Structures are given as C-alpha cells and as structure tokens.
Amino acid sequence: MSVARYIPKQHGAWAMLVLPFLAGAVSEGKMIHIPLFLCWLFIYLFSFPVLQWIKTGNKARYRGPALLYGVILLPLTAILIAFDPMLIGYGVLLLVFFIPNIYYAKTKNERALLNDFTAVLVFCSFIFPVVYVGKGGSRSYGEAAELFALLSAYFIGTVLYVKTVIREKNNPRFYYASITYHLLNIGIAAAVNLYMIFPAMILLLRAAWFPTLSLKVKQIGMAEFGFAALIYGSILFVYV
Structure with missing residues (x-):
C-alpha cells in the first residue's frame, strides 16, 4: 500500500487543521x-484523494483511499447530526467552498494564492462549530470571531512568507508584499486584542529576516511548528 495515496504532502495544512480546533475547545472541551475533530480530520483526508483523482484522472490509484475515508466518515457524520442537526448547515458550507478546490485541481493550479487563501478561511472557520458544540452564547461567539480573525491573519501571512522562502524566493515583489502584509497584520492584532501585537511583531521579523537566510525546506517546516506554538500560547494567555 502506497502511503502517498492516503496522506497529503502539504505539511503546513496540519497546523491549519489542528490550531482552530485547539483554540475553540481549549476552555470548553466536551x-x-x-x-x-475526527470528522474534521477525515473530511480533510477524504478531500485529498478526491482532488488528486480529479487532477490526475487516475481512478485506480485514488478510488481506494476515497472509499476508505468516505466509509469512516459515515458513522462520524451520523453521530454529529444526531447530536445537533444544525451542524448540517456547516457541512453544506464546506461543500460550497470545496468548489474552488475542484476548479484549481482540475486546472492543475492548486498553488494559486486565491486557492491558498480560500483554504485558510475554510480551515479557520472550523472554530465556529467547535465553539457551537462546546458552549455557545454571545460571549463565546464573539471570542470565536476574534480567534477566526487572528488565525486567518496568521495563516494568510504564513502562506505569503512560505512562498518567499521556497517557490518565490527569488521574487522581490513577493518578499515586499509579505512584509507589507505582516505590517498590516500588526494592526489586525491590535484591533482584536492588544496583547496579540507581540506575536504579530515576531511574525513580522520572521517575514523580514528568514528569507535572507539559506534555510532548507525541513528547517522552514520545523520553525513553523514553533511559530504555530507561539500563536497558540498567545491565545491561551489572552483567552483562557
């Protein structure tokens, strides 16, 4: 069995998969x-072979993984619907936002910035059902909106930064666009919560300094675990 058929190679997506869940469930875990979370995980895993199937047309290679993950999803989805049928609405929203993924897979342009930004918003939106099933109430939803804004801003900045150190490392326009965005991100952090300015400033230093270093892909990836931990630690400090 080839693991490559089952596990996505986009390592950065795992942080986007986990961080919104941890941020939403940290004080109201049930x-x-x-x-x-298991349903969320297998939706992500299910989407991988489906999109690869669409991209390559290789039915024989990706049908098995798609069927496996689809079968696992059925009981998990049933549990959630039985708990609260209103969660169907979020599932419909995911299907709508899956349409751009299908388009970019079919055109073999998954690395497009718009596709990346759409993925960020979808991943970060998971914080809303996490809060919904955990507690609800006006205060929780207000915090969820703040965390959605902070996490979306962080991951959008990460998309731009990673391009400056890998695929666009010789493109000065991407570098300056990334720095400009991270400057704006400090303003976003200040508007949401003044304490979040400090991690935003560290992310600005990352965007300005790291592209000037000769970092290997593995080093870049390992560093991102640290920055994700920084954001999560900051959220714990501010919101718990």
Missing part, C-alpha cells in the same frame, strides 16, 4: 468534540 466529549462531542472528539467525534467532531
């Missing part, structure tokens, strides 16, 4: 969060 048992229902377990099947919710």
Whole structure:
C-alpha cells in the first residue's frame, strides 16, 4: 500500500487543521468534540484523494483511499447530526467552498494564492462549530470571531512568507508584499486584542529576516511548528 495515496504532502495544512480546533475547545472541551475533530480530520483526508483523482484522472490509484475515508466518515457524520442537526448547515458550507478546490485541481493550479487563501478561511472557520458544540452564547461567539480573525491573519501571512522562502524566493515583489502584509497584520492584532501585537511583531521579523537566510525546506517546516506554538500560547494567555 502506497502511503502517498492516503496522506497529503502539504505539511503546513496540519497546523491549519489542528490550531482552530485547539483554540475553540481549549476552555470548553466536551466529549462531542472528539467525534467532531475526527470528522474534521477525515473530511480533510477524504478531500485529498478526491482532488488528486480529479487532477490526475487516475481512478485506480485514488478510488481506494476515497472509499476508505468516505466509509469512516459515515458513522462520524451520523453521530454529529444526531447530536445537533444544525451542524448540517456547516457541512453544506464546506461543500460550497470545496468548489474552488475542484476548479484549481482540475486546472492543475492548486498553488494559486486565491486557492491558498480560500483554504485558510475554510480551515479557520472550523472554530465556529467547535465553539457551537462546546458552549455557545454571545460571549463565546464573539471570542470565536476574534480567534477566526487572528488565525486567518496568521495563516494568510504564513502562506505569503512560505512562498518567499521556497517557490518565490527569488521574487522581490513577493518578499515586499509579505512584509507589507505582516505590517498590516500588526494592526489586525491590535484591533482584536492588544496583547496579540507581540506575536504579530515576531511574525513580522520572521517575514523580514528568514528569507535572507539559506534555510532548507525541513528547517522552514520545523520553525513553523514553533511559530504555530507561539500563536497558540498567545491565545491561551489572552483567552483562557
């Protein structure tokens, strides 16, 4: 069995998969969060062979993984719907936002910035159902909106930064666009919560300094675990 057919290679997506869940469930964790996260995980895993199938047309290679993940998703989805049928609405929203993924897979242009930004918003939106099943209430939803803004801003900046150190490392326009965005991100952080200015400033230093170094892809990836931990630690400090 080829693992490459089952596991996505986009390592950065794992942080986007996990961080919104951890941010939303940290103070209101409940048992229902377990099947919710598992469903979220297998939706992501299911989307990988489906999109690869669309991109390559290789039915024989990706049908098995798609069927496996689809079968696993059925009972998890049933548990969530039984818990609260309103969660169907979020599922419909995911299907709508899956349409751009299908388009970019079909045109073999998954690395397009618009596709990346759409993915960021979809991943970060998971914080809303996490908060919904955990507690609800006006205060929780207000915090969820703040965390959605902070995480979306962080991951959009990460998309730009990673391009400056890998695919666009010789493109000065991308470098300056990344720095400009990270300057704006400090303003976004200040508007949401003044304490979040400090990690935003560190991210600005990352965007300005790291592209000037000769970093290997593995080093870049390892550093991103640290920056993701920084954001999560900051969220714990501010919101817990």
